[in-house]
Amino acid sequence: MSSNYFPYRDGQLHVSQVPVARLAEEVGTPFYCYSADALENSYRSFAAALSGLPATICYALKANSNQAVIKTFADLGAGADVVSEGELRRALAAGVPAERIVFAGVGKTGQEMIAGLDAGIMQFNVESLAELELLSQVAQQRGTTAPVAVRVNPNVDAGTLDQITTGRADSKFGIDATEARDFLTGTGSLPGIRFEGLAVHIGSQLTDIAPYRTTFERLIALYHELREAGLPLRRLDLGGGIGISYKHHLQEQVEEAEQRVRDYAQVVHGLADGLDAELVFEPGRLLVGNAGLLVTRVLYVKDNGERRFVIVDAAMNDLLRPSLYDAWHEILPVSAAAANAELRPVDVVGPVCESTDTFAKQRPLPPLKKDDLLVFSSAGAYSFVMASTYNSRPLAPEVLVRGDRSAIVRARMEYDAMIGQDRLPDWQNERADGDNPQKTALGAA
Ligand code: LLP
Numbered sequence: 001m002s003s004n005y006f007p008y009r010d011g012q013l014h015v016s017q018v019p020v021a022r023l024a025e026e027v028g029t030p031f032y033c034y035s036a037d038a039l040e041n042s043y044r045s046f047a048a049a050l051s052g053l054p055a056t057i058c059y060a061l062k063a064n065s066n067q068a069v070i071k072t073f074a075d076l077g078a079g080a081d082v083v084s085e086g087e088l089r090r091a092l093a094a095g096v097p098a099e100r101i102v103f104a105g106v107g108k109t110g111q112e113m114i115a116g117l118d119a120g121i122m123q124f125n126v127e128s129l130a131e132l133e134l135l136s137q138v139a140q141q142r143g144t145t146a147p148v149a150v151r152v153n154p155n156v157d158a159g160t161l162d163q164i165t166t167g168r169a170d171s172k173f174g175i176d177a178t179e180a181r182d183f184l185t186g187t188g189s190l191p192g193i194r195f196e197g198l199a200v201h202i203g204s205q206l207t208d209i210a211p212y213r214t215t216f217e218r219l220i221a222l223y224h225e226l227r228e229a230g231l232p233l234r235r236l237d238l239g240g241g242i243g244i245s246y247k248h249h250l251q252e253q254v255e256e257a258e259q260r261v262r263d264y265a266q267v268v269h270g271l272a273d274g275l276d277a278e279l280v281f282e283p284g285r286l287l288v289g290n291a292g293l294l295v296t297r298v299l300y301v302k303d304n305g306e307r308r309f310v311i312v313d314a315a316m317n318d319l320l321r322p323s324l325y326d327a328w329h330e331i332l333p334v335s336a337a338a339a340n341a342e343l344r345p346v347d348v349v350g351p352v353c354e355s356t357d358t359f360a361k362q363r364p365l366p367p368l369k370k371d372d373l374l375v376f377s378s379a380g381a382y383s384f385v386m387a388s389t390y391n392s393r394p395l396a397p398e399v400l401v402r403g404d405r406s407a408i409v410r411a412r413m414e415y416d417a418m419i420g421q422d423r424l425p426d427w428q429n430e431r432a433d434g435d436n437p438q439k440t441a442l443g444a445a
Contacts, residue, residue: 007040017404030314036402038291049265052364060284063381068409070094081282139192158203167202201239237280283379292380315350317390334373337366
């Protein structure tokens with residue numbers, strides 16, 4: 001979280017120029033809040049680091065697919081990296097031109113291929129020979145040709161969490177480089193398929209740049225080899241994965257993260273020199289991670305023996321990362337604590353009936369009481385998008401702030417909308433109403 005976009009003014013946390021407490025009054029808690037100024041800044045910084053390169057930045061929608069967020073980037077010229085028909089539709093609806101969309105993902109269905117072909121996207125990143133065969137059939141049936149980049153598994157350890165590493169030989173992603181080479185040099189052509197490039201993505205939240213260099217070098221070597229073998233390749237998709245700083249109180253971590261982008265860009269500039277290829281980048285977290293907050297309210301403070309629990313109204317269904325990956329999010333009070341406030345270790349937990357519904361264990365925080373507002377920072381990426389309605393908790397709303405303006409960019413899910421998705425089977429409806437208290441309870445839903 002760049003502190004500029006989330007400053008304390010007169011002891012009150014703001015998003016750009018809007019006080020978080022005022023938004024909480026307006027929309028209720030929990031809610032997500034993003035700074036459009038921070039989104040624009042992160043995009044512009046990344047684009048500036050890559051300037052001079054023939055690059056398309058395809059924002060990885062999976063990190064945050066709110067229409068307003070996608071449109072913020074689309075308006076700055078971004079393309080999109082999508083992994084499902086749903087994301088493809090979101091990108092198109094937000095105004096991303098089809099020719100700037102790459103369709104990635106290890107399990108595209110025939111229907112999704114049709115959607116991509118009909119839209120006229122830039123390329124499909126194909127992850128297996130079986131997928132290539134299906135795409136060939138589908139494209140022929142549609143009387144068209146599919147532009148393809150083969151996603152290569154470079155067998156590089158990205159040095160990130162096991163759950164989010166994707167470039168090792170034991171991962172489900174991509175095609176083994178030797179297999180890809182043998183196939184492409186052996187077959188060369190497949191009806192309905194136009195090979196245009198190669199793609200890689202070795203993992204997410206990478207804090208070390210060295211694995212990128214190894215990966216890109218391997219990819220470029222293969223690119224040259226295939227071109228020499230006569231394949232008309234012209235594009236390299238270098239994926240995403242650059243890590244951000246989740247610890248804003250540690251200045252050195254923030255600086256390290258900024259340096260990382262420069263180091264990454266330097267590696268790319270160095271390797272791209274003299275390389276005859278268009279480049280595609282698929283950043284997700286880097287563009288949105290530090291541009292968002294999850295705002296929550298303290299429900300209760302409870303002491304169980306030695307341990308103090310702060311029970312908040314957000315839960316693992318709203319922000320899954322701590323439960324799923326043990327991920328660390330900074331927790332800040334919306335009203336700044338007094339300078340001399342004593343910090344005390346507490347467990348910050350949600351109301352869901354699971355022990356893993358824990359945001360932080362033994363986190364030193366200033367004194368907190370019922371109704372205090374807190375934020376989880378760096379909640380712009382892989383946060384709202386991974387939410388569920390577990391425990392029948394409606395999805396939280398999302399707010400976008402720009403300067404002194406704010407807008408609800410996704411309304412809180414209504415209870416009726418959530419429950420109304422359910423249908424009773426015929427045999428429950430067939431019984432007389434008097435025998436079926438449930439039907440009466442659900443009314444005509
Ligand atoms: N391209 C591909 C093919 C990907 O699989 C991903 C992320 C990206 C780009 C964007 O990566 P980024 O720049 O955001 O690191 N839910 C996890 C992260 C999963 C990442 C999945 N793939 C988390 O919350 O940390």
